[in-house]
Structure formats: C-alpha cells, structure tokens
Amino acid sequence: MDKAAVLSHILRSKVRATCLGGEPPTSVIDSNKYIPAVTAVAGDDGVPSVDHAIHRALSDGVRTVVLTGPEGSGKTTALLRLVVDWAKGERLHDFSSVLHFRFEEIDSLDGELSLEALIRRGHLQPQPPASVSRVLEKPDAVLFVLDGLDEYRRSLDPSVHALCSDPSQLASGAHLLISLLHGALLRGVAFLVATRPTRNERFLVGARVEVSGFLKPQREAFVSGFFTDPSTANKALVHMERTLGFYDFCTSPRFCWTVCFMYESLIGSGATLPETLTQLFVEILAHLIQTSSLTQDCNRKLVLALGRVASHCFLDPYSSCAKELIDGFGFKQFFTAADAFLQAEGELESCTFSFRSQLMQEFVLALAFFLDGSEYEGVEKLLDKHRGAAKFLDFFLAGLSEPDQHGSLEPLVGGFAPEQTQEFSSWFKSSSEGRLKGYDKNEHYRCFHLLHQAQNQSLVREVLAPPAHPCIYHRNPVLPDCVALNYVITCLGERDKLSLCGESISKETVEVLSPAVSLSRTVDLSNSSFQAEAVSPLASAVRAGVTRELDLSSTRLGDEKLKRLCAGLKDSKLHRLNLKACGVTAACCDDLLSVLTSQTSQLQVLEISFNQVGDGGFTKLCEAMQSPLCGLQELRMQRCDLTAASVEGFAAALCSGRSQLRKVNLTDNAIGDGGVEALCKALQHPLCKLKSLILFGNELTGACCSHLKEALMSEHFSLSELDLSVNDLGQEGALMLCQGLSRPGCPIETLK
Numbered sequence: 001m002d003k004a005a006v007l008s009h010i011l012r013s014k015v016r017a018t019c020l021g022g023e024p025p026t027s028v029i030d031s032n033k034y035i036p037a038v039t040a041v042a043g044d045d046g047v048p049s050v051d052h053a054i055h056r057a058l059s060d061g062v063r064t065v066v067l068t069g070p071e072g073s074g075k076t077t078a079l080l081r082l083v084v085d086w087a088k089g090e091r092l093h094d095f096s097s098v099l100h101f102r103f104e105e106i107d108s109l110d111g112e113l114s115l116e117a118l119i120r121r122g123h124l125q126p127q128p129p130a131s132v133s134r135v136l137e138k139p140d141a142v143l144f145v146l147d148g149l150d151e152y153r154r155s156l157d158p159s160v161h162a163l164c165s166d167p168s169q170l171a172s173g174a175h176l177l178i179s180l181l182h183g184a185l186l187r188g189v190a191f192l193v194a195t196r197p198t199r200n201e202r203f204l205v206g207a208r209v210e211v212s213g214f215l216k217p218q219r220e221a222f223v224s225g226f227f228t229d230p231s232t233a234n235k236a237l238v239h240m241e242r243t244l245g246f247y248d249f250c251t252s253p254r255f256c257w258t259v260c261f262m263y264e265s266l267i268g269s270g271a272t273l274p275e276t277l278t279q280l281f282v283e284i285l286a287h288l289i290q291t292s293s294l295t296q297d298c299n300r301k302l303v304l305a306l307g308r309v310a311s312h313c314f315l316d317p318y319s320s321c322a323k324e325l326i327d328g329f330g331f332k333q334f335f336t337a338a339d340a341f342l343q344a345e346g347e348l349e350s351c352t353f354s355f356r357s358q359l360m361q362e363f364v365l366a367l368a369f370f371l372d373g374s375e376y377e378g379v380e381k382l383l384d385k386h387r388g389a390a391k392f393l394d395f396f397l398a399g400l401s402e403p404d405q406h407g408s409l410e411p412l413v414g415g416f417a418p419e420q421t422q423e424f425s426s427w428f429k430s431s432s433e434g435r436l437k438g439y440d441k442n443e444h445y446r447c448f449h450l451l452h453q454a455q456n457q458s459l460v461r462e463v464l465a466p467p468a469h470p471c472i473y474h475r476n477p478v479l480p481d482c483v484a485l486n487y488v489i490t491c492l493g494e495r496d497k498l499s500l501c502g503e504s505i506s507k508e509t510v511e512v513l514s515p516a517v518s519l520s521r522t523v524d525l526s527n528s529s530f531q532a533e534a535v536s537p538l539a540s541a542v543r544a545g546v547t548r549e550l551d552l553s554s555t556r557l558g559d560e561k562l563k564r565l566c567a568g569l570k571d572s573k574l575h576r577l578n579l580k581a582c583g584v585t586a587a588c589c590d591d592l593l594s595v596l597t598s599q600t601s602q603l604q605v606l607e608i609s610f611n612q613v614g615d616g617g618f619t620k621l622c623e624a625m626q627s628p629l630c631g632l633q634e635l636r637m638q639r640c641d642l643t644a645a646s647v648e649g650f651a652a653a654l655c656s657g658r659s660q661l662r663k664v665n666l667t668d669n670a671i672g673d674g675g676v677e678a679l680c681k682a683l684q685h686p687l688c689k690l691k692s693l694i695l696f697g698n699e700l701t702g703a704c705c706s707h708l709k710e711a712l713m714s715e716h717f718s719l720s721e722l723d724l725s726v727n728d729l730g731q732e733g734a735l736m737l738c739q740g741l742s743r744p745g746c747p748i749e750t751l752k
C-alpha cells in the first residue's frame, strides 16, 4: 500500500475552519497543532491519551475498538492522526493496510458492489490492485477505521441481516459492512470505530475507549497554541476557565476552538469577554449573522427558520432534518447563511442537515421563542416538548429574557416580542418559587443556574429573599452548581451560614466558592474530605471575609493540611475553629500556636476534641494562652490523650494573668488525681479566672477530693461550673466536696 499517497491525500484535503466547526482535523494535524485528547477512564498509569489507549487495545490483539465520545470531543481527529502516523511509519506497525471510511459514506454507495470494490473506495487512498489482493489474503494485517457510527441509520444487529461470507459476492455497501463487522467476511481484520453514544454500539463486541477530550492541562496547551501572543493566550485561558471551564462541554476541543475564535475577535476589537454561556452565544450568533450580511428582516427570518429546524432535530432520533423538510421550514432565501449553523450529510438531493453545535441549536430555539411566540405554546410546553434532548434551553431562555443580555442582538434580528419576555418572567418567578419550596437539590440548583444566566441581582433578591427563603440549599453541588450557588450568594450579600457538610472539596470547588465563603459568617465543612490544594484557598477566603466560625469537624484533615490551613489563617478574624476528629496530632500544635498568637488573632473558641494531641500538644496550646495576643476563652479537648504530665503547664497558663481562658472541657482524658492536684493549686490563684472545668471521665478517685475541697474553700476560687462525673470519687470524696461547697460565697452554680 502506498503510504505516501495516503499521507498526501489526507493532508491535501483543504476544508475551511468555521466558527462552530473548528479547524478541520487535517489542518490541525498538518500544522502540528494536535494535542492528544484524554480518555475518560483513568488506568493504573493515570489518565492515558486517547491515542495511547487505542494503541494499547490494538496491540493487545483486540479486533474491535470502539472510540466513543460526545460531539466535538476529537474522535475524527484522533482517527485521522492515527492513520497519518501509520502512513508515516510511526505507529500501527502490525498493519500493512489501514482503510478509512465514514459509515454514512458506505451507506450512500449506490447499487451492489464487491468487497474488492469497497476496499478500493477507501476514500483516503486510491488503491492499486496488488494492495487490494493483499488485504484479501492477509486480513490479520488490515485495520478498518470507521468514523461516525452515530449517523448510520441502519441496525448493526447481526440477527436481522443475512450476512454475506463470499468475498466475490456483490452486495450493497451496508450489507458488506455488517458482514465485515461480524466476521463473516475477512475474518481477522481489526476495526477501529468512532461514534457518539448510540444504540448501535451494543452490537460491536470489543474494547471501548471513552474520549473525554481536553481537561484543563490540554486546554492550556490548546489555548497557548491558538494565540500567537502569550499574554492574550493567558487572558483568554483565565477567562475561559473561570466562566466556562466547569461545564462538561468545555472538554470538547471543537467548543474550545469556537471559544478561542470568539475571544480572539472580541479581544482584538477591545470588547469585554462574555461572563455567561448566554452572553457567549449572543456573541457567536451576532458574529455568524454579521458575516452573512443579510438585512435585519432576513436575519430574523433566518433565526426563526433555524428555531424550527432546531426543534425538529431535537425530536429526531438522529438529531437531523431531511432536505425536503428544511425547504418547508422557510430557508430557501438564506441557504448560504444557514451553512454557518447547519452541516449537510449525504448526497445533494437526499441529504440531511444537523446543527454543527448542539449548544447553538438550543440557543437559536430559545432566541426564536422570544422573537415570535406564535409558533410556541408557552414556555412550559416548549420545555416539556424538548425535555431530555435539550440540556441548556432553559439556561438560554433565562439569559435571553433579560434586556441587558439580549440588547446587542436587537439591531441584528429586531425587537423581542414583549409578551414572550413577560410570559417567561412570570413563569420564571412562579416556577422558581415552586422549585425552592421543595427539597430537591437539583431543582434548587437549576433555579440558581437560571438566575446566573439572567445576571440580574434584583431578580435574585426577589426570588431568594428571606423570609420566604431564609436558607439556601446546598448539598452535593458539582462544580457548575458551585458557580451558580456562588453567584446567588454574592448577589444576596453577607449571610449567616454556608454549609457544605459531607462534600468532597477540591481546589476548584474552593476557588469557585471563595466569594461565598468570604460572605458567610459561619462556614460549615464538617464531614467533608479535602484535597490538599483546597486548603490554602479556603484559608484565604476565610481570612478575606466576614467568617467568624469555621467548622472542619470530622474531616480527617491531618497535620499536613492543618499546617497549610494555619499558615493561611494567621491574620483571620475567626472567632471559633472546630477541629474535632480531624486526625491531627501534637505535630500541628506549633501551627495552632502561631494562629492563636498572631497579631490580629481573634480566636475565642477552639474545639480540638478526638485528636491525638497528647501532652506535648496541650503544652504548646498552654504556651499560646500565656501570650498577650491570645484571646482564647474556650478550649475543648475531649479524648485528646492528656495525662497529668501536661497539667503543670496548663496550671501555669491559668495563673499567668494573661490567659483569657474561661471554659475548658477535658472529658475522657487521664488527668488523674495528680493532675487535679496541680490544677487545684491554680484554681486558688488570684489571677486564675476559669469559670467552667469539665473533668468527666478522667480517672479521678477520692484522693483528689481533699485538693478540690481546698480549692473550693479558697476565696479566689472562680469556677461556676465543675463536672466531675464518671469518676470514682466515692462517698468520702463527695462529702469532702460538700464541705468545700458549703463555704459562704462559693461561686459554683453547677456541679456534676
């Protein structure tokens, strides 16, 4: 097989880049802009590239590899890259022939043909007869690369076809194809099939490689390659990540291309970059419409016609629309302009049209709704009709309903129908009310997303204002939900509590929610798990805002992460820090000491129970209490492995005259009688101001009661609460306590 001919055929094909279609795969490969897309499933060796995963499957002897991925995820490009690499002799050395077809192309072949003829039609390369015979003779060394199974309208179910097994038999292209795929013809050939998710996939037995597309590192490489100026590239990347990077579809290389293309044009003209998905699509539509230079009336008709096609395609099983219907939708005058939005498949007369981008399909449908409501029976029906197929239709409706968002389109497509915007607004308010009354988190988040698209602060306040909605529901948000949640919280301003208990907190989550954290007086992250990289941004958000209470209980934070947290919390205005059951040890107490004694420390309550702090750790905390900068008033250290050994230091802190500590809970430690003896000395000291001491379950016996009595008798004794429960004080001990309590003026109010 003439590999050089294959190569020049592929790389010769010159298709134009388009705003919604992206740069053609061949041009991407030829100009060395190819960035390996990644697979969805991480293996032992991390997240492998699609190329690597295909290669590995084929090298393992798998005969059918199905490459699946959503629209624009880079399947075609990966296949072509593989064929090019093979033709250059860089990969797939086991295959002497690689044949590339599109399913749809085989299906549209007229009449019957032989297998030989089919092989010769491999559209990427003209096949000399000798190489065709080689294919027939050595099927093991043949790879069929088949693209676009999702567009194929026939079933690949072998049970509904009589397979053909004679290579010389004439049959339709489709018949030959299914016979090949199911091993009746050329048994032993390998197949690499690319498809968007489709029902036909289940008839292909073999390995699956799921394409994720571009994650953040690939996007970074892509954007840097797109812009020639590094500072523009950086501006574009930062903006794209902040405003779009959290949406799943941002992994699509095609979408990334469209975004970069639009950013380039907007940055070039000095315009501001879009903040929301709706704003981005307003810009894209404006660009596409301006390019076709039609009159305003024609533009409006074009959008209305596109709206009809969009609705039809959503309901069609192949997301497409036949040519005869297209004509009926009122396109005739603007066929060329429609080309920017629609792509045709198949022979001219029988071709079908589909949208180049599903997001654009949803956007034009939303826009058409606002331009002319006569075709749509209200927003509820519009959404019902397209439910399941359209994912962002309500986003775009919400965004476009706001004059600030759609204003720039009006000169191009004419005014929005006022009754449509009014209908949407009243539907939006009443449906939000209904959604927010229930306890379905998805409904709440959906409402926040729509508010985010609308970008109307007073609307957020109207919809979410207390007392109707005193709290905002935030359970298990995924990253896009966090963006919407953050938006509504920032619109509402300072609030009592942000609670994300039991979540898995990543760096991205914290970065997105930072403004919301800063605006919340209490931040409850209990029972969550933290990525190490999430901790510093969390501390910065806490430090920057009004947060007074941070609950990190049961987070298994560990010393390393707590150290990072402390480094960031040094100058915070935190009053309460809950580190209960965080898996920390004495190793982090130096860091806590530095938080407690920082210049602006306002920490009053520290909960560090159920950690193995031990005597060493407690001693450090006591050191902090002696600093004039430390304002700690309450310390909770239940079950912290404390013994009498650390009480000496504690007693010294209490008598230092600098300690602000008023309440201490030492439940379930092993202070013992020796520890109490030392404490009782402190309790008689005139500078000791402790009010509450809890020594529940501390291995105390009657032996310590004489010291306690002595303390109770002291005129300087200041405790109003003393808890000695679950200790073995005995009757004698109790009697001694009673003697102490009988002192006139004894301040004890609660004794347990």
Ligand SMILES: Nc1ncnc2c1ncn2[C@@H]1O[C@H](COP(=O)(O)OP(=O)(O)OP(=O)(O)O)[C@@H](O)[C@H]1O
Binding pocket: 021, 022, 023, 024, 025, 028, 033, 034, 035, 036, 037, 069, 070, 071, 072, 073, 074, 075, 076, 077, 078, 195, 196, 252, 253, 254, 255, 257
């Ligand atoms: N690996 C890549 N490196 C750089 N750009 C890419 C890459 N993959 C895709 N692109 C860009 O994205 C566009 C769309 O990619 P491609 O056609 O391969 O996607 P697809 O998954 O086959 O889409 P569809 O499901 O619509 O057929 C390409 O035309 C190209 O501009």
